[in-house]
Amino acid sequence: MQRVIEIIKEKAGKLLADGTVDRVIGWKDGEFFYDPTPAVFSAGELENLRYDSFCGANVSKYLIAETKKEGKILALLKPCDTYSFNELVKEHRVDRDKVYVLGIECRGKADINKIRDLGIKGIESIEELPGDELLVHTIYGDKTCKLNDVLLEKCLCCKSKTHVASDDLALTGEPMPEAPKDRFAMVAKLEMMTPDERFEFWRGELSRCIRCNACRNVCPACSCLKCVFDNDASGVASKANADTFEENMFHIIRAFHVAGRCTDCGECSRVCPQHIPLHLLNRKFIKDINEFYGEYQAGADTTSRGPLTDYTPDDVEPSIVMKRGGDQ
Amino acid sequence: MSIEETKKEYKPLIVAFCCNWCSYAGADLAGTSRLSYPADVKIIRVPCSCRVNPLFILRAFQRGADGVIIAGCHPGDCHYTSGNYYARRRMTLLFSMLDYLGIERARTRVEWISAAEGVKFSTTMNEFAKTIHELGENKKLEDLRCKELLK
Numbered sequence: 001m002q003r004v005i006e007i008i009k010e011k012a013g014k015l016l017a018d019g020t021v022d023r024v025i026g027w028k029d030g031e032f033f034y035d036p037t038p039a040v041f042s043a044g045e046l047e048n049l050r051y052d053s054f055c056g057a058n059v060s061k062y063l064i065a066e067t068k069k070e071g072k073i074l075a076l077l078k079p080c081d082t083y084s085f086n087e088l089v090k091e092h093r094v095d096r097d098k099v100y101v102l103g104i105e106c107r108g109k110a111d112i113n114k115i116r117d118l119g120i121k122g123i124e125s126i127e128e129l130p131g132d133e134l135l136v137h138t139i140y141g142d143k144t145c146k147l148n149d150v151l152l153e154k155c156l157c158c159k160s161k162t163h164v165a166s167d168d169l170a171l172t173g174e175p176m177p178e179a180p181k182d183r184f185a186m187v188a189k190l191e192m193m194t195p196d197e198r199f200e201f202w203r204g205e206l207s208r209c210i211r212c213n214a215c216r217n218v219c220p221a222c223s224c225l226k227c228v229f230d231n232d233a234s235g236v237a238s239k240a241n242a243d244t245f246e247e248n249m250f251h252i253i254r255a256f257h258v259a260g261r262c263t264d265c266g267e268c269s270r271v272c273p274q275h276i277p278l279h280l281l282n283r284k285f286i287k288d289i290n291e292f293y294g295e296y297q298a299g300a301d302t303t304s305r306g307p308l309t310d311y312t313p314d315d316v317e318p319s320i321v322m323k324r325g326g327d328q
Numbered sequence: 329m330s331i332e333e334t335k336k337e338y339k340p341l342i343v344a345f346c347c348n349w350c351s352y353a354g355a356d357l358a359g360t361s362r363l364s365y366p367a368d369v370k371i372i373r374v375p376c377s378c379r380v381n382p383l384f385i386l387r388a389f390q391r392g393a394d395g396v397i398i399a400g401c402h403p404g405d406c407h408y409t410s411g412n413y414y415a416r417r418r419m420t421l422l423f424s425m426l427d428y429l430g431i432e433r434a435r436t437r438v439e440w441i442s443a444a445e446g447v448k449f450s451t452t453m454n455e456f457a458k459t460i461h462e463l464g465e466n467k468k469l470e471d472l473r474c475k476e477l478l479k
Contacts (some may be wrong), residue, residue, distance in 0.1 A: 187428075191428065195427070195431070195432065196430060197430070198428065198429065198430035199429065199431065199468055200430070201430070202429050202430060228383065243471050243472055243473055245389075245390050245469060245470065245471035245472075246471075248386075248429065248469060249383075249386045249390070252382070252386060252422075252425060252426070252429065253382065256382050256421070256422060256425065259421055281428075284424070284428050285421060285425065288420075288421055288424050288425075289421070292417075292420060292421075293417070307417065308414070308417055308418060308421070309414075311410060311413035311414055311416070311417055312413075313403060313404060313413070315403075315416055315417060315420075316420060317416065317420070317438070318416060318419045318420040318423050318436075318437070318438040319437070320420065321423040321424045322433055
């Protein structure tokens with residue numbers, strides 16, 4: 001059985017050799033084994049390219065800058081990354097002609113924190129075994145765990161195992177496990193709470209925010225050249241919060257700015273150093289959009305109009321919010 | 329009522345974003361028709377209801393508003409053809425998000441008021457002011473730094 005990384009390197013090597021592309025964007029080792037970082041490789045550097053269970057990072061946002069450069073780039077995109085890629089193409093942020101998309105297979109990515117919670121420490125490297133097992137090499141010897149037990153939040157509710165944009169595919173042909181979890185379960189649970197319980201829940205979560213801006217910087221939909229929060233007068237510019245209002249405002253506006261464009265790629269929650277469940281804010285918007293304006297998956301294509309840049313004369317009135325859920 | 333008594337009474341601050349073409353003219357009509365609406369309502373004229381950025385609403389709450397109401401032309405009557413349709417979608421989602429975060433949903437409202445509806449303007453504002461009065465001070469979306477400035 002050929003491993004997917006070998007297929008990727010073989011295909012990338014060929015495309016670099018025949019001049020179709022002149023560089024590749026993928027992942028290389030980060031500071032620790034479990035935090036591979038997106039990186040650009042030219043011909044001859046491919047031995048540093050890695051792709052394994054820790055490569056959860058979505059590289060599509062890097063293409064905004066990369067497609068402004070000369071030449072064509074080979075992008076290694078997992079199925080969920082292709083949704084973000086489509087959305088960027090739709091918004092004219094990425095020049096489709098300058099990207100060669102190699103869709104790579106993904107069985108779901110591992111969350112280092114969940115592996116640690118299982119008591120596995122001192123991780124040196126990781127291997128995917130056939131089936132659902134992960135072989136973890138640690139300084140204390142080899143350990144195994146089930147991939148399903150350590151999946152990232154975004155992979156627990158995987159949208160799809162099929163690429164919605166690709167020029168070529170790198171697949172091993174193995175069957176990919178389906179995601180069992182309902183992604184709106186937690187949102188629905190929160191909706192059933194009383195407003196005060198919800199307020200307490202979000203206070204508990206958002207008060208941990210250190211305004212590191214990681215959620216904003218990693219988000220493929222958050223790609224404005226000048227962000228509203230970079231304005232000194234915004235009162236929430238990259239500093240520790242002086243008032244709870246700032247946390248609320250930052251997170252409401254961050255989520256609102258990507259409403260209708262968020263593909264639910266889950267990067268915001270993955271990178272949050274404080275483990276704030278930011279995807280719950282995005283999914284609330286997605287759930288509302290689905291309920292009010294019909295099912296919509298951002299990034300599923302590059303032509304349809306987003307729900308907030310579209311309307312119908314008989315949309316629901318804002319007063320519908322008053323009628324939903326329990327009484328105040 | 330003496331001045332001292334007036335001071336102690338809770339006076340809500342309500343910000344009304346009124347579209348220039350319909351609701352602002354509706355407020356004008358309410359005035360010329362001698363219909364009253366509470367003095368707690370502070371009107372901010374905007375070119376169209378879709379000019380209202382979600383940030384405006386949060387900013388209003390930050391600066392001490394207890395309620396925010398957005399008034400625009402009736403759907404289909406927008407001076408710019410479709411502005412209020414976009415506003416309607418945005419505000420629906422924003423209000424739903426505020427509710428999701430546990431902020432009292434009655435503090436925000438959208439009403440469609442045409443230039444001919446002075447009566448509707450007056451009744452809407454009276455009713456909204458009453459609701460906000462009952463809800464009391466906005467505690468969940470307040471910014472204590474701004475409270476200092478208000479004194």
